[in-house]
Amino acid sequence: MPDLKLTNITKRFDKSVAVDDLSLSIEHGEFVCLLGPSGCGKTTTLRMIAGFETANSGTIELDGMDITRLPPQKRDIGLVFQSYALFPHKTAAENVGFGLKMRKLPRADIDSQVKKALDLVRLGHVAERYPRQMSGGQQQRVALARALAIRPRLLLMDEPLSNLDAKLRDDMREEIRRIQKEVGITAIFVTHDQAEALALADRIAVMSEGRLMQIADPTSIYESPANATVDQFIGQVNALQGSIANVEGHIAHVAIAGGRYISGLDRQIPAGTPVLAMVKHERVFLSRLQPAAGENIFPCQVEGRTYLGASIVYRCNLGDQAMTAAVPNHPAFEQFQPGEAAFLHWASADCRIFRQ
Amino acid sequence: MGVTSLLLLPSLLMIFVFLGLPLVVIFMQSLQDNVLLQFTPPGIENYKYLLTRPYYFDVLVRTLRLSLLTTFFAIPLGYLAAMAMPVLKGRLANMAIMALTFPILAGPLVVILGWMALLPDSGPLFGPLVRAGLIRPPRILGSETAIVISQIQFVLPFAILTLYTALRQIPHALYEAAASNGAGGLQSFLHVTLPLSLPGVLSTTIIVFSLAASSFIAPHYLGGASDLTLTTLITNFVLGTFNSPLAATSSILLLVMMLAAMFMFVKLFGRFIRP
Amino acid sequence: MKGMKVTLSWIYLALIYLFILGPMFFVLAASFNTETSFPAAFEGVTLRWYARIWDHQEFLSSAWTSTLVALVSSAVAVLAAFLAAYAISRGNKRENAWLSATLAAPLLVPQVVMSLGMLQLASLAGMGTGFWWLVAVHAVHNIPFALRLTLTGFARFDFALEDAATSLGAGRWTAWREVTIPVLQSSIVAGFTFCFIMSFVNLPISLFLADTATTTLPVVMYSYIESRIDPMLAAVSAILFVLACAITLVLDNVFRIRLVD
Ligand SMILES: Nc1ncnc2c1ncn2[C@@H]1O[C@H](COP(=O)(O)OP(=O)(O)OP(=O)(O)O)[C@@H](O)[C@H]1O
Ligand SMILES: [Mg+2]
Numbered sequence: 065m066p067d068l069k070l071t072n073i074t075k076r077f078d079k080s081v082a083v084d085d086l087s088l089s090i091e092h093g094e095f096v097c098l099l100g101p102s103g104c105g106k107t108t109t110l111r112m113i114a115g116f117e118t119a120n121s122g123t124i125e126l127d128g129m130d131i132t133r134l135p136p137q138k139r140d141i142g143l144v145f146q147s148y149a150l151f152p153h154k155t156a157a158e159n160v161g162f163g164l165k166m167r168k169l170p171r172a173d174i175d176s177q178v179k180k181a182l183d184l185v186r187l188g189h190v191a192e193r194y195p196r197q198m199s200g201g202q203q204q205r206v207a208l209a210r211a212l213a214i215r216p217r218l219l220l221m222d223e224p225l226s227n228l229d230a231k232l233r234d235d236m237r238e239e240i241r242r243i244q245k246e247v248g249i250t251a252i253f254v255t256h257d258q259a260e261a262l263a264l265a266d267r268i269a270v271m272s273e274g275r276l277m278q279i280a281d282p283t284s285i286y287e288s289p290a291n292a293t294v295d296q297f298i299g300q301v302n303a304l305q306g307s308i309a310n311v312e313g314h315i316a317h318v319a320i321a322g323g324r325y326i327s328g329l330d331r332q333i334p335a336g337t338p339v340l341a342m343v344k345h346e347r348v349f350l351s352r353l354q355p356a357a358g359e360n361i362f363p364c365q366v367e368g369r370t371y372l373g374a375s376i377v378y379r380c381n382l383g384d385q386a387m388t389a390a391v392p393n394h395p396a397f398e399q400f401q402p403g404e405a406a407f408l409h410w411a412s413a414d415c416r417i418f419r420q
Numbered sequence: 421m422g423v424t425s426l427l428l429l430p431s432l433l434m435i436f437v438f439l440g441l442p443l444v445v446i447f448m449q450s451l452q453d454n455v456l457l458q459f460t461p462p463g464i465e466n467y468k469y470l471l472t473r474p475y476y477f478d479v480l481v482r483t484l485r486l487s488l489l490t491t492f493f494a495i496p497l498g499y500l501a502a503m504a505m506p507v508l509k510g511r512l513a514n515m516a517i518m519a520l521t522f523p524i525l526a527g528p529l530v531v532i533l534g535w536m537a538l539l540p541d542s543g544p545l546f547g548p549l550v551r552a553g554l555i556r557p558p559r560i561l562g563s564e565t566a567i568v569i570s571q572i573q574f575v576l577p578f579a580i581l582t583l584y585t586a587l588r589q590i591p592h593a594l595y596e597a598a599a600s601n602g603a604g605g606l607q608s609f610l611h612v613t614l615p616l617s618l619p620g621v622l623s624t625t626i627i628v629f630s631l632a633a634s635s636f637i638a639p640h641y642l643g644g645a646s647d648l649t650l651t652t653l654i655t656n657f658v659l660g661t662f663n664s665p666l667a668a669t670s671s672i673l674l675l676v677m678m679l680a681a682m683f684m685f686v687k688l689f690g691r692f693i694r695p
Numbered sequence: 696m697k698g699m700k701v702t703l704s705w706i707y708l709a710l711i712y713l714f715i716l717g718p719m720f721f722v723l724a725a726s727f728n729t730e731t732s733f734p735a736a737f738e739g740v741t742l743r744w745y746a747r748i749w750d751h752q753e754f755l756s757s758a759w760t761s762t763l764v765a766l767v768s769s770a771v772a773v774l775a776a777f778l779a780a781y782a783i784s785r786g787n788k789r790e791n792a793w794l795s796a797t798l799a800a801p802l803l804v805p806q807v808v809m810s811l812g813m814l815q816l817a818s819l820a821g822m823g824t825g826f827w828w829l830v831a832v833h834a835v836h837n838i839p840f841a842l843r844l845t846l847t848g849f850a851r852f853d854f855a856l857e858d859a860a861t862s863l864g865a866g867r868w869t870a871w872r873e874v875t876i877p878v879l880q881s882s883i884v885a886g887f888t889f890c891f892i893m894s895f896v897n898l899p900i901s902l903f904l905a906d907t908a909t910t911t912l913p914v915v916m917y918s919y920i921e922s923r924i925d926p927m928l929a930a931v932s933a934i935l936f937v938l939a940c941a942i943t944l945v946l947d948n949v950f951r952i953r954l955v956d
Contacts, residue, residue, distance in 0.1 A: 424781070424782050424785050424786050425782055425786055426782075427778035427779060427781050427782040428778070428779050428782045428783070428794070430774070430775040430778055430779070431775040431776060431778065431779040431798060431838055431842070432779075432797060432798075434771075434775055434831070434834065434835050434838065435797060435798070435800060435801060435835055435838065438809075438813065438831045438832055438834075438835040439800060439801055439804060439809060439812075439835050441812075441816060442809060442811075442812020442813045442815070442816050443804070443808075443812055445812050445815045445816045445819060446808065446811060446812045446815060449815050497711065500707060501707065501708060501711045503704075504703075504704035504705075504707050504708050505708070507701050507704040507705060507708070508708070514947070516708070516712070517955055518943050518944070518947060518953075518954070518955065519712065519715075519716065520715070520955070521939075521943060521954055521955055522716060522719070522936070522939055522940050522943070523715060523716065523719060524893075525889075525892045525893070525896070525939035525940075525942075525943065525954075526719060526896065526932070526935050526936040526939045526940075527895075527896025527897070527898070527913065527935055527939075528896070528898065529896070529898060529913055529916050529917070529920075529932065530719060530722060530896075530932040530933075530935050530936050531718055531719060533718075533722050533920075533924075533928065533929060533932050534717070534718025534719050534720075534721050534722045535718050536733075536734065536924065537718070537721040537722060537725055537733065537734035537929075538717070538718055538721050538734075540734055542734075543734055544721065544734075544736075547736070570718075573714055573715055573718065576711070576714070576715055577715060580711075581955060605700075626803075627802070627803075630802070630803045630805075633805065634804075634805030634806060634807065634808075636805075636806075636807050636898075636899050637898060637899075641920070651805060651807045651899075654807050654808070654811060655807060655902075658811060658814070658903065659902075664815060664818075667811055668811065668815065671805075671807070671808040671811055671812075674805060674808060675804070675805075675808060678803070678805075
């Protein structure tokens with residue numbers, strides 16, 4: 065049975081629709097990332113689950129119980145905020161103990177559970193400090209400990225790492241994952257950082273303009289996105305405009321400008337339909353010599369080169385459309401200079417075709 | 421959202437009951453007959469009376485004149501002070517801001533007493549000069565000049581505080597941008613500081629004008645017996661001749677004058693304020 | 696050039712502060728003057744004017760009345776303003792011109808007019824004015840000040856703190872008691888102090904609405920001045936001035952609470 069189940073949730077503010085007919089179910093112990101561009105409704109979804117916003121329609125179930133109309137303080141859901149929202153006038157220990165105090169636990173129980181929670185995030189030594197006396201990373205972990213101390217049925221985190229610098233963010237990412245596994249809690253983690261989502265999630269739910277685009281494990285999201293929006297949002301992708309020419313087996317041929325044809329995976333789109341053919345940057349190869357055989361081989365001109373350290377990104381022109389190739393910065397791969405002529409090629413299996 | 425808005429109720433209710441309702445009562449009273457003027461109420465005889473007697477009309481004009489003069493001096497003086505403020509740093513800046521509240525918090529009576537000590541011809545300001553025969557007794561105390569001087573002093577702290585806040589909100593990067601585009605001090609002032617602070621100047625002007633027009637202690641103590649303003653006139657009607665309807669009429673005239681002035685300020689500045 | 700500008704700024708500020716604070720220092724000086732008239736040239740130092748205040752019971756009892764009126768009216772004003780500031784800060788951020796105008800009205804309507812209206816309301820209702828009338832008008836008059844100071848506090852307040860408390864099991868009121876009010880404590884104290892002092896020294900409202908049992912200190916000072924001005928009055932004023940300065944400085948230096956921002 066799923067732990068959390070959203071059914072046809074819709075939320076409108078004034079006239080704008082923040083969340084549009086969203087259905088989602090999450091298994092027990094699962095770590096799900098809500099990923100999407102700014103303003104797509106991630107926070108609103110989370111706030112509805114937490115009970116701070118009421119859905120205009122749809123239901124939310126937790127452990128099989130309908131909590132759609134339950135006030136937030138009765139939901140037993142742990143929350144970690146982007147700003148941490150630590151109580152500035154309370155010490156780390158008092159912050160962590162707040163939820164237990166609200167539950168009217170005896171003093172001794174509170175103390176021992178606070179200690180346990182702080183030890184879990186490895187902060188036993190700062191228990192008596194106030195938030196302003198702690199570093200950003202420490203505050204972050206106190207916020208996590210505070211949310212977990214009430215032994216919530218569900219843990220919700222809204223961009224908890226976005227106020228940390230890059231290095232600390234990577235450490236905290238590992239830390240959050242370790243703790244979530246250790247406690248065995250179901251967790252939803254909101255982010256607009258795809259790398260974070262890919263690294264952390266059991267499953268990623270991609271949202272766009274209030275709608276759920278796709279929910280799947282990171283590999284599927286990256287390698288077989290359900291639509292052009294997801295494909296464009298995850299990773300770096302080339303999008304070529306064209307229309308379906310014909311289909312052979314499970315390969316579709318797409319006519320693009322300049323009388324060229326490219327081939328990709330067929331999705332049963334009738335001939336003549338305008339489509340987008342999508343290839344991720346790192347799946348495009350660039351070579352001086354024309355490859356002996358294969359599909360999607362085109363002569364091109366290298367127009368720009370960006371050095372990124374781990375890879376080198378080349379901008380090439382394919383007729384009047386631009387095509388970008390990300391080549392690993394490794395001696396086994398050829399390097400090019402702007403102005404050089406070269407050949408672009410990619411496998412049909414790496415080229416996905418979506419209706420425009 | 422709905423529940424949260426209810427929290428506005430106590431304030432709004434208090435303002436409606438203890439300010440709105442009294443204003444309505446004042447308006448009704450101003451249409452009533454009284455010992456001085458007999459007519460069948462409601463009528464506008466009180467207004468006609470106050471506006472056609474030169475003595476009372478002068479009171480209205482004097483109130484307007486004194487308030488406008490006060491505003492006219494206080495705004496530039498305060499603006500310059502707010503601009504100069506940043507030369508003070510750290511604790512001193514902090515102290516300077518706090519010191520502005522001292523006269524406000526000590527209360528108008530204390531401040532007026534100070535002017536009553538300072539301004540007489542024999543006082544510490546003019547006394548030595550008069551005794552040395554350098555000037556003739558200036559007779560400032562008991563004149564409109566004394567009222568304006570003390571009103572400027574009274575409103576200046578408010579003016580400096582609000583203008584300082586307005587000036588501080590202009591992002592510093594804009595000055596750097598102006599300077600990097602070759603704007604000198606004056607140009608940067610004319611193209612950045614002044615336009616961006618205009619909304620602040622407008623609200624300060626409105627506050628300063630209303631403070632001056634409402635001031636009652638300065639004209640009462642520093643003005644001459646004939647230098648009545650609308651506030652002291654109201655007080656005389658209430659505490660002296662017990663003429664409630666005329667006090668009410670003067671109050672409405674004062675409010676109308678203030679509203680008209682505010683409207684004028686908004687029109688005047690509004691033309692230069694870019695949204 | 697730059698140095699010149701700085702020097703001019705210093706000189707200008709010195710003159711402005713001299714203008715603003717100067718008159719009060721003459722009151723201070725006069726309160727220590729042995730000369731029995733006011734104003735008078737400075738003759739010598741004495742504390743006898745301060746001692747004489749004790750012979751004037753009406754000053755002491757009216758100071759107590761002022762304290763009571765100020766306490767109650769400031770509490771009411773701050774409570775109302777706090778609730779309004781909460782609604783304004785938490786609710787939709789859109790500027791509402793009517794709302795701001797209404798909430799600023801007590802600042803713009805002359806106190807003399809406000810009090811006259813209440814006086815006429817009372818006589819219309821066939822009642823005498825007194826303590827509660829005074830409190831009501833003082834409170835309304837103070838709402839804009841209290842609102843300004845509490846709004847400044849809310850501008851720095853992270854409402855996620857309340858959500859955090861709620862998600863941890865606190866009800867609305869508990870979240871307020873445990874989180875919102877303690878975190879905003881200094882704005883509340885600042886608002887209360889400011890209102891208290893403004894109410895304590897207020898003359899126009901009290902002049903119209905006080906009855907014989909609720910004469911406040913400024914009203915007593917007013918009627919005293921009507922008959923004579925002497926250095927004892929300067930001593931009373933000096934105490935008010937020094938108290939105002941002291942409260943401001945202590946709040947700032949000891950409690951880090953500012954009455955202005
Ligand atoms: N209280 C509100 N009132 C009106 N509109 C709102 C409110 N909260 C959110 N919205 C609107 O709903 C939409 C979704 O907002 P939401 O905060 O859920 O986005 P998000 O995905 O969390 O974005 P971000 O990544 O920037 O945090 C936005 O268009 C936003 O403007
Ligand atoms: Mg968000």
